[in-house]
Amino acid sequence: MNFTHTEERQLFKDSVARLIADTHTLDARNKAARTDLGFSAEKWAQFAELGAIGALFSEDDGGFGGAAFDVTVLFEELGRGLVNEPFLATAILGGGLIAELGNADQKAVIEEVIAGTKQLAFAHGEPKSRYDASHVETTAKKSGDGYVLNGAKAVVLNGGAADLLVVSARSSGAAWDEDGLSLFLVPGDAAGLSRTSYPSIDGLHAAEIRLDNVTVGADALLGGEAKAWPAIEKVIARANLALASEAIGAMEVARDMTIEYLKTRKQFGVVIGKFQALQHRMATVLLEIEQARSSVINAAGRFDGSRVEREMAVSAAKTLAGKIGRLVAEEAIQMHGGIAMTWEYAVGHFAKRLVMIDHMFGDVDYHIARYVALSKEAA
Incomplete structure (x- = not known):
């Protein structure tokens, strides 16, 4: 295994490191963490302009990389700078699921994510699930041409700032089953969806989310029904x-x-x-x-x-x-x-x-x- 970065990755690493060194101070980070957004929109735009968000997506999805080593290079530098901009929530989790399962229309959102103009969140964890990712009690019931979602999601990273939520819900099976899980794209302002955002001790923001008879169309289903695991x-x-x-x-x-x-x-x-x-x-x-x-x-x-x-x-x-x-x-x-x-x-x-x-x-x-x-x- 070759442990050295390619020339392109090394240049990217150096560019990210310079941007963080020039613009990210501890005081500025802590000030941004105290805002309702939880991060700096200005710095997020700078990362987008640099191509840092696009580096987490493949060329087929409109990005510039997307390989596992691209992830490690970027996130190591984010760790050095103690960056609290929502790369994990928006690009890795929400954006990653859309890239994995989305159709052409759904993947159009990725272009906005890479440009820094669209925020995402993965609403998956629940009050009783702890670390068991297959434990989902939120339900998705068919209704006409769409679905009705009911349930609660806990500690959703970037959940308060997200324009679009990727919500997991159970279409079939028992609460612990891996089979039967579906994913839905739900606008942050959907009727019946409520969000309570709060800061965590490390400077990031999360949210508690409730879905009370949230109705979505068939085009909100991400990938096949009950096959999202x-x-x-x-x-x-x-x-x-x-x-x-x-x-x-x-x-x-x-x-x-x-x-x-x-x-x-x-x-x-x-x-x-x-x-x-x-x-x-x-x-x-x-x-x-x-x-x-x-x-x-x-x-x-x-x-x-x-x-x-x-x-x-x-x-x-x-x-x-x-x-x-x-x-x-x-x-x-x-x-x-x-x-x-x-x-x-x-x-x-x-x-x-x-x-x-x-x-x-x-x-x-x-x-x-x-x-x-x-x-x-x-x-």
Whole structure:
């Protein structure tokens, strides 16, 4: 496996890094997070102009890339900048499902997404589902030429700002069945749909969504009726790959900030970076981050393989991202001391984001158990 970026990806990586370095400050990020939108519309437009959103879609869908390694390159830089613009919700989740299942008319939305003028969200998780992505109690009943949707969705990323929601609902089967799931495109202002948006501790926004007799036409159905599970599983795997990559970028910044602090902070008249115990702890952090990076590269390289191969590699990467991300966050805060807990100092914000990444789409315990189950399936 070739571990070096292509020339085009390296140029793209450098361009994104420059844009983030020039325009994204911690104060500006936190200010944007306190708005109703939850992010900066101006910065989102800048990313669109650069082609960062389009890099997450294939040329067939109007984008400029779309490969797994394009995802890892972009999200690592987003992690370094602690970017809270809705790449995951709009491009990976919502846009990814439309790209996977949409017809020509439905895919026309992707052009607006790439241009930065359309916001999406994947309304899938429910109050009782936790990490079980197949657990859907929201119902879709046929009514005339369309469908009537009823149910509740929880912690929907970008749910408050989305112009268009990709809503999962059960057309048939029991609540835990993988078969029987359908996806629908629902406008954010649809009659009977209510949204309560709120900020999360890491600077992103989510929403609780209720669907009370929301009526949609037959053209709102995304893909075949009751056949959405394979696409949902694949897009969630892509989201986990993106999150693991974002964690790498965030871990590296937290590591670098900690090393710099150890070089300057003095105790008992000595720079604390000279204490052997702290040196050993930082050496462990360095090695663990490289292990996490290797798992992300492995997952990206295997993403287009068989389902079991893809899911095992992604679960391994997400496990290490969660486990090592928490280690890096804890070590960075402990070695910085009290200053790391202040709002004005960046390392605490990186730590919060790393902890939240672990809990998105399955934590360490969940993905370890899933990896074991997939291993038995592959045997």
